[in-house]
Amino acid sequence: MRDAVASNWIAPVGPHLDAFERELATAVEAPHALAVASGTAALHLALRLLGVGPDDEVLCADLTFVACANAVAYQGARPVFVDVDPATWTLEPNLLRQELAASAAAGRPPAAVIAVDLYGQSADYDAIGSICEEFDVPLIEDAAEALGSTYRGRPAGGFGRFGVVSFNGNKIITTSGGGALISSDGEAIERGRFLATQARDPAPHYQHSSLGYNYRMSNLLAAVGRGQLRALPERVEARRANARRYGELLSDLPGLELMPEAAYGRSNRWLTCVTIDPERFGADRDAIRLALEAENIEARPLWKPMHLQPLYSRHRAVGGEVSELLFERGLCLPSGSALEGRDLERIAAIVRRLCRAGR
Numbered sequence: 001m002r003d004a005v006a007s008n009w010i011a012p013v014g015p016h017l018d019a020f021e022r023e024l025a026t027a028v029e030a031p032h033a034l035a036v037a038s039g040t041a042a043l044h045l046a047l048r049l050l051g052v053g054p055d056d057e058v059l060c061a062d063l064t065f066v067a068c069a070n071a072v073a074y075q076g077a078r079p080v081f082v083d084v085d086p087a088t089w090t091l092e093p094n095l096l097r098q099e100l101a102a103s104a105a106a107g108r109p110p111a112a113v114i115a116v117d118l119y120g121q122s123a124d125y126d127a128i129g130s131i132c133e134e135f136d137v138p139l140i141e142d143a144a145e146a147l148g149s150t151y152r153g154r155p156a157g158g159f160g161r162f163g164v165v166s167f168n169g170n171k172i173i174t175t176s177g178g179g180a181l182i183s184s185d186g187e188a189i190e191r192g193r194f195l196a197t198q199a200r201d202p203a204p205h206y207q208h209s210s211l212g213y214n215y216r217m218s219n220l221l222a223a224v225g226r227g228q229l230r231a232l233p234e235r236v237e238a239r240r241a242n243a244r245r246y247g248e249l250l251s252d253l254p255g256l257e258l259m260p261e262a263a264y265g266r267s268n269r270w271l272t273c274v275t276i277d278p279e280r281f282g283a284d285r286d287a288i289r290l291a292l293e294a295e296n297i298e299a300r301p302l303w304k305p306m307h308l309q310p311l312y313s314r315h316r317a318v319g320g321e322v323s324e325l326l327f328e329r330g331l332c333l334p335s336g337s338a339l340e341g342r343d344l345e346r347i348a349a350i351v352r353r354l355c356r357a358g359r
């Protein structure tokens with residue numbers, strides 16, 4: 001950062017931006033990365049680059065942050081929500097196939113599919129990728145929560161036509177706000193760069209023939225990102241250690257389960273999430289959340305499914321029972337990389353006190 005300031009590259013261009021993009025591409029083992037102002041901006045660019053427009057449908061995992069659906073709406077298209085697999089909490093391949101088959105038969109294939117790597121857990125890309133290929137629908141990987149995770153040994157962010165990552169303040173590494181679009185398609189990334197800088201035509205004056213956006217990341221924040229990227233491996237270890245320790249402290253409690261980790265990958269465990277079966281546990285998710293809050297400890301419910309959002313409740317959904325149950329029972333525990341053993345023990349003790357069997 002000192003170098004960025006001293007060299008006066010306080011702009012959405014500069015050497016740290018170029019280097020950050022190279023280093024990020026290396027980290028996710030993809031040929032190209034474009035650093036932008038947010039993960040949402042990257043999602044929007046991906047859809048724009050795929051030519052998604054009004055009257056198009058885009059299939060999207062139901063259990064996710066609203067950014068996915070909003071990016072679809074920015075293009076005037078309609079998101080359709082597909083339920084998740086209870087074993088992974090990510091896009092359910094069989095439902096995806098069923099919906100793609102039905103829409104192909106109706107002659108109205110969707111313009112794209114957005115799979116989400118939830119809380120760090122990759123979606124099942126062998127299955128999803130081959131289904132999308134079979135129906136010739138482009139796939140976008142929303143890896144906003146999954147930087148540092150892997151699927152069958154390959155880094156999250158590198159699957160599908162486009163991958164999206166986020167450097168928002170709450171993510172595993174951060175530039176305070178930021179994101180990136182990742183692809184093996186160099187031409188698409190160059191076009192994305194053009195659109196992200198207000199689509200300025202090559203002319204000495206300011207001339208525009210396409211609709212562009214001010215979506216570029218600044219050189220100053222890219223310098224922050226370079227420092228953060230170096231810390232990624234240890235952040236992943238810290239988050240995984242949180243999940244492991246919570247497991248040791250809590251998994252004997254009846255009715256409490258940690259988010260399962262799929263055998264096909266290694267999650268960055270961005271957040272440690274649990275589900276609570278109130279009957280077996282003896283208290284419900286909200287009782288735990290409120291007991292933690294009373295001790296000045298913040299815990300949050302899982303993402304509210306998109307088909308239950310007032311903004312999107314009139315949209316089509318394929319299934320939705322799994323994401324509804326997860327929302328009803330799921331809780332994200334405090335998961336920061338700087339948490340210490342005694343913090344986790346204090347949190348776990350409060351959770352244990354609420355469990356019938358733990359009292």
Ligand SMILES: *Cc1c(COP(=O)(O)O)cnc(C)c1O
Nearest residue numbers: 038039040065067144166168179
């Ligand atoms: C955080 C997040 C985004 C959006 O990223 P921003 O950088 O906050 O715009 C998109 N999708 C998911 C799943 C996220 O968690």
